[in-house]
Amino acid sequence: MKQIAIVSGKGGTGKTSLAASFAALAGKAVVADCDVDAATLHLLLDPKVVSKQEFKGSKLAAIEEGKCARCRTCEKACRYHAICNLEVNPVLCEGCGVCAYVCPAGAIQLEERASGYAYISETRYGPMSHARLQAAQANSGKLVALVRRNADLLAKRWGLDIVLIDGPPGIGCPVIASLTGVDLIVAVTEPTFSGFHDLDRVLDLARHFGIESSVVINMYDINVENTESIIESCRKSGVRVIAKIPFDPTVTESMVAGKAVVEHSPDCAASMEIRRAWQAIMSTLRIDEDS
Numbered sequence: 580m581k582q583i584a585i586v587s588g589k590g591g592t593g594k595t596s597l598a599a600s601f602a603a604l605a606g607k608a609v610v611a612d613c614d615v616d617a618a619t620l621h622l623l624l625d626p627k628v629v630s631k632q633e634f635k636g637s638k639l640a641a642i643e644e645g646k647c648a649r650c651r652t653c654e655k656a657c658r659y660h661a662i663c664n665l666e667v668n669p670v671l672c673e674g675c676g677v678c679a680y681v682c683p684a685g686a687i688q689l690e691e692r693a694s695g696y697a698y699i700s701e702t703r704y705g706p707m708s709h710a711r712l713q714a715a716q717a718n719s720g721k722l723v724a725l726v727r728r729n730a731d732l733l734a735k736r737w738g739l740d741i742v743l744i745d746g747p748p749g750i751g752c753p754v755i756a757s758l759t760g761v762d763l764i765v766a767v768t769e770p771t772f773s774g775f776h777d778l779d780r781v782l783d784l785a786r787h788f789g790i791e792s793s794v795v796i797n798m799y800d801i802n803v804e805n806t807e808s809i810i811e812s813c814r815k816s817g818v819r820v821i822a823k824i825p826f827d828p829t830v831t832e833s834m835v836a837g838k839a840v841v842e843h844s845p846d847c848a849a850s851m852e853i854r855r856a857w858q859a860i861m862s863t864l865r866i867d868e869d870s
Contacts, residue, residue, distance in 0.1 A: 588777020611730035626700030638674035646686035653678035720752035770805035822856035
């Protein structure tokens with residue numbers, strides 16, 4: 580089984596659109612949307628939910644009125660101002676446990692709360708593992724790890740050889756959870772100064788974990804000079820640029836239609852370049868596209 584993670588150093592580079600097109604080109608693969616904080620891949624794949632799993636990744640302070648001495652020590656100790664009139668605000672509470680520690684009556688306990696949900700779904704391209712983190716909840720790295728585990732189980736159950744991972748942007752904990760054990764990273768960037776800078780951070784992360792990387796430059800023709808700088812930087816780092824996708828209004832049209840661009844407009848300029856990128860990935864991983 581080969582696992583491919585599509586990531587980016589920043590949001591808005593076209594990572595999810597590319598992941599959807601790769602899913603279409605793969606024919607049959609497990610798709611994992613690990614951008615649990617702002618999941619959008621489902622908008623293009625239209626998954627039909629098969630099962631739903633509650634995720635408990637954080638804790639909430641709970642005050643037992645019968646034990647409470649009403650000394651308000653907890654209110655004074657809470658730096659998040661989550662306790663007011665001896666009631667806990669579930670949005671402000673960080674579950675740090677300071678209130679329970681300082682309570683002289685032992686009236687406060689930390690209770691696990693539902694932070695989000697993990698889903699197993701079916702799409703027209705194959706099974707999908709995805710999740711949704713609820714507003715104001717943390718521990719998205721743990722939820723990403725759950726999505727990854729579910730994707731592995733799906734691959735074994737369905738006998739599929741490819742897992743496509745749509746990773747979150749940045750280089751934080753959720754990204755690291757997305758990259759654990761993958762065979763190839765496809766870093767998507769754009770020819771802007773911020774795109775160039777954030778690409779370097781992603782590639783540094785990949786080198787730290789010893790994962791092979793390749794780069795796709797999206798909308799390369801909006802700044803050809805910056806594109807050439809990115810290509811030169813990748814060449815010096817030994818990272819292969821596998822595609823330069825031109826700016827193409829058809830991509831937006833396909834998103835509005837709720838489809839991957841290679842499915843919506845297979846002959847447009849963007850689709851042709853995305854196919855070239857997919858062929859390069861298959862060659863790198865030594866996978867026969869006809870298998």
